[in-house]
Amino acid sequence: MSIKQRKREKQRQSTRELIGIDEITDFSTKTPYGELVYFIIHPTNISVLSDENIGARIYALMTVLKGIAEIEMLCLNSKENFEDNKQYLKRRMEMEQNPVIRKLLQQDSTNLDRMQVQMATAREFLIIIRLKDEKESNVFPYLSRIEKNLKDQGFVARRADNADIKRFLGVYYEQNVTTERYEDYDGERWVIFND
Structure with a gap:
């Protein structure tokens, strides 16, 4: 393929293709390297905790990390x-x-x-689980166990939904923290159906 053809092909790619995402589902992003499920962890203000409490928080995080092999972490500066x-x-x-x-x-x-x-203090911490070749019937019980494990260790956590995923992709790739609702397609808010 010539350089011009590759350039034209790249221009035709959608944003999702350019960043390596096949699909954004209700609870994950599907990529060529597996399906990614995100858990949003609300941060703890450790500046007001005693040394013992900070040690306990570190131990709780270590317990979570040891219990899940496929875990990845991401910290977003969700502020301007x-x-x-x-x-x-x-x-x-x-x-x-x-x-x-x-x-x-x-x-x-x-x-x-x-x-x-x-x-x-507008930071977001994400626990990312990469699902590879998981049977669909096993996925939700597995994710529920992870969420329960996080909560049992004292973390305020919840699984990210479609809107959350779009929002932190917008923060990560564009540093856009002001958009309230992300569209699936450019100009989607202006389309009027059944009119």
Whole structure:
């Protein structure tokens, strides 16, 4: 295949094909390397815990990790990153001659700092289970056991649904944390059925 043909073929690929996802189901993503099921773990603020409690949390996580061979973990910064904007404002303040404009730029920078502090705890932790050649009748009991194991160890966890999967794919690939609902197809919200 020539370079032009490969380039045309790549342009025709859908977003899912480009990132290696065959299908997004109600509870997983299907890839050429297996089906991925996600569990969302709500973080614990360890800054307010004693050393003993932190040790207990670490031991609980270690117990979960030892009990599941196919486990993978992912941490998402589900917040907006303002560093580029703050650097831009800093450069503009250094260049700006007008003191009024410089003061406005400083206020903008302070506002960005305030927003970033408010969103500092917006992290998501995911436990990912890669299903390979599992019988369909065994999948849901297996996933329920994993969810129960997480909860038994004191983690606040739930299995991600279709909307959750689309949301954290949007965060992971696009750093998009502001979209409320992701569409299956571009412009889907504008299509009116049965009209």
